Amino acid sequence: MDLELNYFSNGPEFSDRSQLTQPEITQCMSVMEALRNWREADRALSEASRRYMRLNESDMRAIRMLMQAQKQGRVVTPKDIAHEVGISSASTTKLIDRLVVAGHLIRAPHPKDQRTICIDVxxxxxxxxxxxxxxxxxxxxxxxxxxxxxxxxxxxxxxxxxxxxxxxxxxxxxx
Missing domain, CATH: 1.20.5 (Single alpha-helices involved in coiled-coils or other helix-helix interfaces)
Known part of the structure; x- marks a missing residue:
């Protein structure tokens, strides 16, 4: 078990264990350890996917959001991407530019608003x-x-x- 799990999970000051036997406490700790292992595996898989596609975390979040929007038939603007990823409009422009050059995204005219564009994967x-x-x-x-x-x-x-x-x-x- 890692230090964080031991430090935060073993202290009775954070959790009432008075109704649990020692084997039950051990079993609960095993559940927490299994969750930690799954989170690490999930994190490693996400990192491998990012490396494979040569993308950073913001790029992946934007692409995931765009793919979900496409499935739902929604139009996505740069402003939508900025909101989803939590970055400024200037950073969003750089993100879109980078992903267009890399062949991941395309810009298209917005179907209803000529003042903006829509972005697709x-x-x-x-x-x-x-x-x-x-x-x-x-x-x-x-x-x-x-x-x-x-x-x-x-x-x-x-x-x-x-x-x-x-x-x-x-x-x-x-x-």
Whole structure:
């Protein structure tokens, strides 16, 4: 187990363990360790995808958002990309320029607003992303399919509770 997990998870000042036996505490720690291992594997896979496509994190976020928008039939402007990625309009222009030159994006006239343009993912980039993400999704789906129906229900409840537990609280929510 890594230092962060040991430091933050083992202290009784953060979690009430009075109703748990030592084997139950150990089992909970194993769940936390398995989550950490999955997060590391997910992070490594994302990094490998970025290297394969020669993209940085902002580029990948923009492309993911554009592909989702294309699936939904939505038009995306540079302003939409700036909002999604959390960067300035100047940085968005540089991002789009870089991805157009690299053959990942295309600019097109906006269908309703002549003052702006819309941005689309090239068919080649969409195909490459679908293939890599598709393979990843298929492996994850197979892992879920290998569980029983009851086990999947437990996992869904756990992950939903974990997502709720990870909502920013107090000082973090204000930022």
């Amino acid at each position: 090239t068919p080649q980039t969409a195909q490459a992303a679908r293939e890599t993400v598709g393979r990843q999704h298929a492996r994850r789906f197979a892992a879920a399919a290998a569980l029983s129906s009851d086990e999947r229900d437990v996992v869904v409840r756990f992950l939903t509770a974990l997502a709720e537990a990870d909502e920013p609280q107090g000082d973090l929510a204000a930022q």
